[in-house]
Amino acid sequence: xxxxxxxxxxxxxxxxxxxxxxxxxxxxxxxxxxxxxxxxxxxxxxxxxxxxxxxxxxxxxxxxxxxxxxxxxxxxxxxxxxxxxxxxxxxxxxxxxxxxxxxxxxxxxxxxxxxxxxxxxxxxxxxxxxxxxxxxxxxxxxxxxxxxxxxxxxxxxxxxxxxxxxxxxxxxxxxxxxxxxxxxxxxxxxxxxxxxxxxxxxxxxxxxxxxxxxxxxxxxxxxxxxxxxxxxxxxxxxxxxxxxxxxxxxxxxxxxxxxxxxxxxxxxxxxxxxxxxxxxxxxxxxxxxxxxxxxxxxxxxxxxxxxxxxxxxxxxxxxxxxxxxxxxxxxxxxxxxxxxxxxxxxxxxxxxxxxxxxxxxxxxxxxxxxxxxxxxxxxxxxxxxxxxxxxxxxxxxxxxxxxxxxxxxxxxxxxxxxxxxxxxxxxxxxxxxxxxxxxxxxxxxxxxxxxxxxxxxxxxxxxxxxxxxxxxxxxxxxxxxxxxxxxxxxxxxxxxxxxxxxxxxxxxxxxxxxxxxxxxxxxxxxxxxxxxxxxxxxxxxxxxxxxxxxxxxxxx
Numbered sequence: 001x002x003x004x005x006x007x008x009x010x011x012x013x014x015x016x017x018x019x020x021x022x023x024x025x026x027x028x029x030x031x032x033x034x035x036x037x038x039x040x041x042x043x044x045x046x047x048x049x050x051x052x053x054x055x056x057x058x059x060x061x062x063x064x065x066x067x068x069x070x071x072x073x074x075x076x077x078x079x080x081x082x083x084x085x086x087x088x089x090x091x092x093x094x095x096x097x098x099x100x101x102x103x104x105x106x107x108x109x110x111x112x113x114x115x116x117x118x119x120x121x122x123x124x125x126x127x128x129x130x131x132x133x134x135x136x137x138x139x140x141x142x143x144x145x146x147x148x149x150x151x152x153x154x155x156x157x158x159x160x161x162x163x164x165x166x167x168x169x170x171x172x173x174x175x176x177x178x179x180x181x182x183x184x185x186x187x188x189x190x191x192x193x194x195x196x197x198x199x200x201x202x203x204x205x206x207x208x209x210x211x212x213x214x215x216x217x218x219x220x221x222x223x224x225x226x227x228x229x230x231x232x233x234x235x236x237x238x239x240x241x242x243x244x245x246x247x248x249x250x251x252x253x254x255x256x257x258x259x260x261x262x263x264x265x266x267x268x269x270x271x272x273x274x275x276x277x278x279x280x281x282x283x284x285x286x287x288x289x290x291x292x293x294x295x296x297x298x299x300x301x302x303x304x305x306x307x308x309x310x311x312x313x314x315x316x317x318x319x320x321x322x323x324x325x326x327x328x329x330x331x332x333x334x335x336x337x338x339x340x341x342x343x344x345x346x347x348x349x350x351x352x353x354x355x356x357x358x359x360x361x362x363x364x365x366x367x368x369x370x371x372x373x374x375x376x377x378x379x380x381x382x383x384x385x386x387x388x389x390x391x392x393x394x395x396x397x398x399x400x401x402x403x404x405x406x407x408x409x410x411x412x413x414x415x416x417x418x419x420x421x422x423x424x425x426x427x428x429x430x431x432x433x434x435x436x437x438x439x440x441x442x443x444x445x446x447x448x449x450x451x452x453x454x455x456x457x458x459x460x461x462x463x464x465x466x467x468x469x470x471x472x473x474x475x476x477x478x479x480x481x482x483x484x485x486x487x488x489x490x491x492x493x494x495x496x497x498x499x500x501x502x503x504x505x506x507x508x509x510x511x512x513x514x515x516x517x518x519x520x521x522x523x524x525x526x527x528x529x530x531x532x533x534x535x536x537x538x539x540x541x542x543x544x545x546x547x548x549x550x551x552x553x554x555x556x
Contacts, residue, residue: 022125026108030132033456034101034141038463041093042473042502044143047323049501052096052144055082056505059091065233071241073252076233077188078146093466096144103149104141108132110155111330117162118299119338126445127330127337130283133452136276136322137329142465147326150189154196155330157181158302161203165211165298175213176222183226187233191253195317196327199310203301210298264320269311273325273332279385279448280336287339307331340448344441347378350432378444379428386425392418409462413455420451469502475546476506484525484543484551485509491526493517495549503527503549522556 043049054068058079061067065076081099089095108128115124131137140147160178164171185193204214213219237245264272274281288304296303307328314325396414399407424447431439459465467473475481491511495503504510507527517526518538525543530550539555 022112022121023109026112026125026128026132027105029129029453030105030108033132033138033453033460034104036457036460037466038461040463040467040470040473042467042469043093043096043505044468045502046498048096048144048468049499049505051078051082051146052093053501053505055079055086055096055144056091059083059086065236066240071237071244071248073248075187075190075230075249077184077229078149081146081149082144093144097142097466100141100143100145100148103152104132104137107141107148107152107155107330110152110159111333114155114159114162114330115334115337117159117166118296118303119334123334123337123341126341127333129449130280130336130340131330131333133449133456134277134280134329134333135456137326138456139465140323140326142460145323146188147323150185150193151327151330153181153185153188154193154327157185157196158200158306161200161211161213162299162302164213164216171216172218175216175219176225178213179219179222179224180226181222183223184229186227187230190249195310195313196306198313199306200302202305202309206301206305207298262321266315266320268320269315269325272322273328276322277329277332279452280332283336283339283343284332285335285339286343287335287337290338290342291335303331303334307335340445343378343381344445346375347428347444348441349375379432382424382428382444385421389418389421389424393422409464412462413459416458417451417455420447420454423447423451469499471547472499472502472506475544478544481544481551488525490551491520491524493520493526493528495527495529497529497548499547499549500527503546517552517554520554522554524554526552526554528552 043052055078057067058064058076064080064083066072078099082096085095085098089098108131111131112124112128115127118124119127157178160174160181164174164178167174182193182197185196208214234245234249277284291300291303310328311325314320314328317324392414396411396418399411399414402408424444427439427444427447430436456465463470476485486508489509489511490507492500492503492513493516495513511524511526514520514526516538517528517540520526520538526540528550530545530548540552541555543551543553545551
């Protein structure tokens with residue numbers, strides 16, 4: 001009996017120690033955000049349906065080169081990842097999204113390791129937790145898209161460069177991994193991988209005398225090995241379609257570089273990134289000011305140089321879309337963690353009127369005012385976000401009165417976030433007006449993180465991060481429709497718009513694409529665009545209507 005009483009406390013102590021390990025706590029923090037959903041999943045148009053549908057064609061046809069019958073404008077890395085997931089778990093939205101989710105988990109681990117080297121363990125852990133509650137980042141980790149896997153490779157290359165500096169004995173191995181990561185990045189995102197590679201040049205060239213990375217042949221050997229899958233695919237594609245394979249690949253990048261899609265001007269990312277990363281984009285500016293005032297020895301060109309160059313490249317690039325800037329979000333998290341940690345230390349120290357008063361008597365009024373503003377910053381931010389929390393509570397409460405289901409969902413999220421931010425001034429007041437000294441900076445920082453975590457967890461639970469087109473999914477689940485679609489191929493007659501990729505994915509037996517239903521045999525089925533109905537001369541019967549599409553059967 002005495003033996004058991006000794007073993008049990010020891011066992012609980014080991015479990016407690018294990019649960020406090022950084023990787024374990026990060027997984028506990030992230031997994032609910034990745035897994036919470038409403039039980040229903042449907043793909044987002046256009047990109048997610050595009051990648052999931054193309055991968056399904058590969059998986060079902062067994063042709064992993066170009067099953068769509070023509071030269072393709074993108075390298076096949078994303079399709080191969082998703083198709084491999086289909087082989088393991090079957091064809092579904094969940095399977096299509098698994099590669100991004102796994103890559104998101106490893107990104108958190110990698111950014112923690114990078115942060116440990118650059119900023120220390122505490123700030124590194126904080127950066128990883130902040131990254132997981134950046135809205136656009138979390139949403140992308142739950143989509144069937146190549147962005148997060150590519151960013152993982154970029155972060156792995158940066159970590160390898162840093163490790164090569166620290167562990168000179170193993171620098172050859174780490175630089176091989178760095179080159180391999182960039183080579184595989186080309187497979188994943190084609191020529192877009194050159195953006196982060198160029199952003200790293202100031203570090204690689206400017207610090208070359210110290211680390212000599214560019215003179216190490218293992219870097220280039222790793223790059224060559226990483227390019228082998230892409231080169232093999234290009235060779236096999238060239239054997240089918242000739243030089244059109246190269247023309248499509250290069251032409252797509254040239255098109256993106258010259259096309260102003262959605263009329264997003266050169267200032268697009270100046271407002272879009274702060275909006276999609278709020279409030280962490282604001283804290284990253286504070287962190288940027290801190291690191292510019294006190295530069296990080298040897299690593300300033302990574303922590304500051306890489307995101308600034310990358311941001312400039314994206315702004316110059318003519319096609320400007322929100323998800324193109326996802327590579328900047330890990331750096332936003334690092335800088336935001338640095339800024340929040342700096343504010344936390346000021347919070348813990350408190351505002352001392354005596355110091356300010358003495359400085360004013362010495363005559364340095366400007367310096368005194370600057371220090372006074374700095375010392376009051378945690379308090380002012382607490383009150384400002386407390387006011388914002390009250391506004392969110394009022395707006396959300398009035399919104400709940402409406403009968404609109406979508407507005408009710410958004411109002412619920414507003415209530416959670418508003419209540420969370422309302423705690424910030426209460427924590428400050430509790431510590432500095434009621435003397436509750438146990439309300440340390442850890443509590444204050446937690447009040448920034450937890451409201452965002454709870455809001456995003458609820459967002460996932462409501463299906464807003466997984467069920468993007470429930471109407472489409474519900475339509476295909478109707479017994480009468482499912483019995484037709486599961487037993488007959490369905491062609492596509494001039495259906496080429498944004499949502500057509502969803503039709504292709506959810507149609508169990510997709511048929512060929514034709515220019516007119518007159519090309520189809522009698523009694524065959526097809527999808528057509530409803531506005532085209534008056535222009536069709538071939539007799540047909542409308543089976544069902546789905547938004548702007550019609551499922552028809554050609555009559556004899």
